[in-house]
Amino acid sequence: xxxxxxxxxxxxxxxxxxxxxxxxxxxxxxxxxxxxxxxxxxxxxxxxxxxxxxxxxxxxxxxxxxxxxxxxxxxxxxxxxxxxxxxxxxxxxxxxxxxxxxxxxxxxxxxxxxxxxxxxxxxxxxxxxxxxxxxxxxxxxxxxxxxxxxxxxxxxxxxxxxxx
Amino acid sequence: xxxxxxxxxxxxxxxxxxxxxxxxxxxxxxxxxxxxxxxxxxxxxxxxxxxxxxxxxxxxxxxxxxxxxxxxxxxxxxxxxxxxxxxxxxxxxxxxxxxxxxxxxxxxxxxxxxxxxxxxxxxxxxxxxxxxxxxxxxxxxxxxxxxxxxxxxxxxxxxxxxxxxxxxxxxxxxxxxxxxxxxxxxxxxxxxxxxxxxxxxxxxxxxxxxxxxxxxxxxxxxxxxxxxxxxxxxxxxxxxxxxxxxxxxxxxxxxxxxxxxxxxxxxxxxxxxxxxxxxxxxxxxxxxxxxxxxxxxxxxxxxxxxxxxxxxxxxxxxxxxxxxxxxxxxxxxxxxxxxxxxxxxxxxxxxxxxxxxxxxxxxxxxxxxxxxxxxxxxxxxxxxxxxxxxxxxxxxxxxxxxxxxxxxxxxxxxxx
Ligand code: SF4
Numbered sequence: 316x317x318x319x320x321x322x323x324x325x326x327x328x329x330x331x332x333x334x335x336x337x338x339x340x341x342x343x344x345x346x347x348x349x350x351x352x353x354x355x356x357x358x359x360x361x362x363x364x365x366x367x368x369x370x371x372x373x374x375x376x377x378x379x380x381x382x383x384x385x386x387x388x389x390x391x392x393x394x395x396x397x398x399x400x401x402x403x404x405x406x407x408x409x410x411x412x413x414x415x416x417x418x419x420x421x422x423x424x425x426x427x428x429x430x431x432x433x434x435x436x437x438x439x440x441x442x443x444x445x446x447x448x449x450x451x452x453x454x455x456x457x458x459x460x461x462x463x464x465x466x467x468x469x470x471x472x473x474x475x476x477x478x479x
Numbered sequence: 480x481x482x483x484x485x486x487x488x489x490x491x492x493x494x495x496x497x498x499x500x501x502x503x504x505x506x507x508x509x510x511x512x513x514x515x516x517x518x519x520x521x522x523x524x525x526x527x528x529x530x531x532x533x534x535x536x537x538x539x540x541x542x543x544x545x546x547x548x549x550x551x552x553x554x555x556x557x558x559x560x561x562x563x564x565x566x567x568x569x570x571x572x573x574x575x576x577x578x579x580x581x582x583x584x585x586x587x588x589x590x591x592x593x594x595x596x597x598x599x600x601x602x603x604x605x606x607x608x609x610x611x612x613x614x615x616x617x618x619x620x621x622x623x624x625x626x627x628x629x630x631x632x633x634x635x636x637x638x639x640x641x642x643x644x645x646x647x648x649x650x651x652x653x654x655x656x657x658x659x660x661x662x663x664x665x666x667x668x669x670x671x672x673x674x675x676x677x678x679x680x681x682x683x684x685x686x687x688x689x690x691x692x693x694x695x696x697x698x699x700x701x702x703x704x705x706x707x708x709x710x711x712x713x714x715x716x717x718x719x720x721x722x723x724x725x726x727x728x729x730x731x732x733x734x735x736x737x738x739x740x741x742x743x744x745x746x747x748x749x750x751x752x753x754x755x756x757x758x759x760x761x762x763x764x765x766x767x768x769x770x771x772x773x774x775x776x777x778x779x780x781x782x783x784x785x786x787x788x789x790x791x792x793x794x795x796x797x798x799x800x801x802x803x804x805x806x807x808x809x810x811x812x813x814x815x816x817x818x819x820x821x822x823x824x825x826x827x828x829x830x831x832x833x834x835x836x837x838x839x840x841x842x843x844x845x846x847x848x849x850x851x852x853x854x855x856x857x858x859x860x861x862x863x864x865x866x867x868x869x870x871x872x873x874x875x876x877x878x879x880x881x882x883x884x885x886x887x888x889x890x891x892x893x894x895x
Contacts, residue, residue, distance in 0.1 A: 324664050324753055328861040332868075333842040336515045337545065337552035339522065351868025371665035374698065375861060376840075377600040379519055379617040399698055400669050401600055405616035452502040452630065462618045466527040472626050473504050475493035 318439060319356060319390075320424030321368040326375035327402065331384040338380070341387030348384040362389030365430060365437075367422045369395065372413075373402025382411040392430050394419050394437060394446065407453050408462035415447040481728025483636040484705050485671045488611040488725075492594050499635045499732070507537070508593040508610075510623045513579045514542040515842070516598035516616075518556045521563050523621025532567045533627030539588060540564045541572035543579050544836045545843045577808025577834035580604045580776040584688060585810055587717035591706035591725050596623055601776050601858065603694045607687040608714060609706030609725055611671075614695060634671045634700045635734035636727070637662075641678035643742035648790065648892040651686030652778055652856065652876035654678070655693045656747035658739060660757025668698030670734055673727065678741055679704055684713045685782035692777045693858050696754040746892055749874040752862040760879055760891045768854045768873070770801045770847065771884040772865075773829075775839045775857035778877050779807025781814040783856065787881035788820045790892050795827045797887035802829040803845050805837040829884075841865040847872075854889060856880050 329352045331344055338344050349356040366385060372395035373381060382405050385393065392412045396419045406413040414430070416437065421444075422428070428439040430446070437444045449457055459465035482490065482498065490496050492505045512520050517540060524532070532538055540560055548554035557574075564571035576582045580601050589595045591609030596602065598620040605612035615629065623629050639658065645651075672694045679687065687704045694702030704710065711722040745759035773779075773787050784806060796802045804824045806812035812834050815821050821831055838845030839857040841864050847853055849869030860872035873889065882892035 326859075326861040328841075328859070328864045332863050333840040334846070336842060337550060337556055339519055339556075351863035371668070371698065374664055375600065375859060377516060377598060377602075377614040377616050379516070383519075397665060397668065399665065400700060401614055401616060404619060408616060408618035450632075452632070462622055463523055463526045466622055466625065472628055474628055475495065475503050475505060 316363045316365060316428050317361070318422055318424055318426050318428045319360065319364055319366050320422065321366065323369035324371045324374055325368050327373055327378050327381040328375055330373070330381040331378065336378060336380050341383040344380055344384035345387030348388050357388065360388045360390065364390055365428050366390050366393045367395070367419055368393070369420055370397045372398050374399035377401045379405045379409060382406045382409045386411050394422065396420060407449065407456055410461035412457065416444050418444050480732055481730040483727045483731040483733065484609070484673060484703060484725060485611055485634060485636050488592050488594060489631070489633050491592060497633055499633050501633050502630060503633065504628050504630045505594055506628050507596055507623050509537050509539065509588050509595040510620065511539040511579055511583055511597035511599070511602065512620060513544060513599060514546065514553065514557055514560065515544045516620065517560045519617035520598050520620035520624060521560065523618045524624040527621055527625050529621070529625035532569065532624045535567050535569045537627065538569045538624065539572065539583065540569055541576060541579055541582060542574040543577060544840060546574040546835045549843045575809065577811070578776045578779060578836055580692070581779065581807035581811065584608070585717065585808060587714055590714060590720060591710065596620070596629060600695045601692050603699065603701040604688050604692040604776060606691040606694070606701045606703035607684060608710045609704060611701055611703065613701045634669055636671045636673050637667055637735040637737065638673050638675060638733045639737050639739065640676035641674065641739045641741060642676050643678055643740045645741050646744065648878045649744050649746055650786065650876055650878065651682060651689040653744055653747045654739065654741055655690045656749055656757050656874065657744060659693060659696050659749070659755050660747070662697045664696065664753055664755040665698045667694070670699055672697065672699045672702045674702060674704045680707060683782060684709060685780040688780070689777055696858060746876060746879045748879065748889065749860055751860055751871040751873065754859060754874065760875070760889065763889055764891060766889040767852060768800055768883060768887060768889060769851040770803065770845065770853040771880050772803045772838045772845065772853060772855040772857060773877055773880050774805030774807060774837055776807055777858040778856035779805060779811065781811050783877040784815040784820050785818065787877040788823050790878045790881040790895055791823065791827055791885065794885055796829060796884045798828070799887040800884050802884045803832065803838060804829045805832045806834050808834050838865050854880055854883050
């Protein structure tokens with residue numbers, strides 16, 4: 316499990332460029348993940364690797380192809396100082412876990428990393444990093460493994476009653 | 480404590496008082512999908528066990544990103560969506576009307592007080608009429624197609640007050656670029672931006688759309704302009720609606736206030752590769768450009784075309800620049816055509832294409848090679864957005880685009 320480190324404002328065009336959006340299959344999308352900005356990613360990424368970034372990860376377009384490309388590449392966790400709103404929701408919905416970490420900037424590229432989601436910590440380069448929990452109203456969806464599974468098990472639509 | 484316009488819209492939709500921070504499952508008034516995000520949304524709808532959409536009359540499907548189909552795959556996706564629309568009895572606009580957001584506005588698909596979602600981030604544009612409109616992903620959209628509802632965390636609002644009169648050849652795009660530069664790419668994440676003040680009140684719908692369109696470039700959930708005579712009139716030209724009052728209470732709670740003056744605003748340009756990397760045009764004057772794009776949901780309306788044509792006058796575009804002009808919709812195209820503006824662009828050496836997203840997203844045509852520089856009236860200049868990751872995209876107003884296209888370098892439109 317290794318760290319693929321990125322900077323601030325990683326936009327969804329960087330994660331998966333517009334010309335590949337006719338592809339809907341995660342594995343095929345993964346072949347083009349970060350193609351323009353980090354060409355070695357697609358061939359080097361291993362199952363279980365973690366993407367780590369600075370502020371505003373996933374800004375820009377609403378394309379769900381972005382979290383799908385990461386999932387197809389075997390990345391199931393993204394740790395960032397903060398996330399753009401639509402990407403964050405898309406990630407939760409598709410089963411990619413977006414975790415906020417105030418010290419994400421300190422995590423180094425290429426280092427090994429272990430994420431303990433139950434304890435809410437990540438260990439990398441001899442240090443332990445605290446991860447913020449996903450907001451409670453989204454946890455049910457995370458537990459279900461995404462919005463599709465959540466919806467399948469929905470007995471009744473909790474219209475305007477709030478999810479908490 | 481009073482309520483913001485956003486809190487009022489959610490309260491009315493939920494039929495109970497709710498406020499910022501509350502999480503609600505709210506009913507949706509309208510939902511839009513297009514050729515890029517639609518296929519996945521339909522797939523998710525089906526995976527969720529969906530067979531019949533919640534209400535075909537509340538769903539809009541159309542094609543605008545890769546039209547006419549530029550690959551066999553795009554064509555296949557479009558066939559799939561056409562079939563879906565037919566089987567669900569959804570009125571399908573196909574590729575005949577134009578860019579999704581412009582079509583939604585001109586078809587009156589976003590009314591004041593409505594809750595509208597689109598599987599596209601610039602859905603926030605419909606706040607120009609006083610709707611709460613926001614972009615969502617395909618899985619969320621699958622859920623909406625099935626249930627006609629979606630969970631929301633009601634956002635806090637930032638109140639932007641704009642005063643003053645625009646100087647010569649400076650307009651709404653320059654204003655919103657300067658605001659993005661000031662607020663930053665994530666300065667409004669999870670929040671709503673409420674545009675107010677005399678400058679906004681005096682602004683036409685085209686300008687308000689330009690401003691709301693770019694709310695997402697600050698991370699905002701939506702941009703919104705409280706409805707007034709201008710917005711009601713715009714809607715009444717399209718459908719039967721009865722105006723009602725909808726505005727924030729004077730004692731509403733805001734996360735932040737920001738004040739802007741436009742009296743001495745210079746034309747603004749966003750430099751590569753971030754939308755908030757904004758400088759006055761004077762700072763980068765002389766930068767050589769290879770391609771100019773005038774169009775997109777941000778600046779593809781008649782008003783934008785006319786503003787560009789006014790700068791162009793009777794002159795020609797530089798032979799060193801490829802000028803691509805794309806009106807945002809069929810209606811805007813016709814209006815621009817009938818005003819003689821299209822003819823002028825063609826005479827001046829531009830390529831005028833039929834309404835679509837064009838080079839904005841780098842999906843279909845007009846892609847850039849490594850090392851090339853584009854100046855664009857669209858809303859994003861991310862690395863690789865319009866083609867090669869080795870290309871550069873600058874964003875500006877239609878006036879700055881036209882002036883620069885005449886000289887082959889970025890130039891202040893007031894000097895032309
Ligand atoms: S014109 Fe550009 S920003 Fe607008 S909907 Fe099309 S691709 Fe998106």
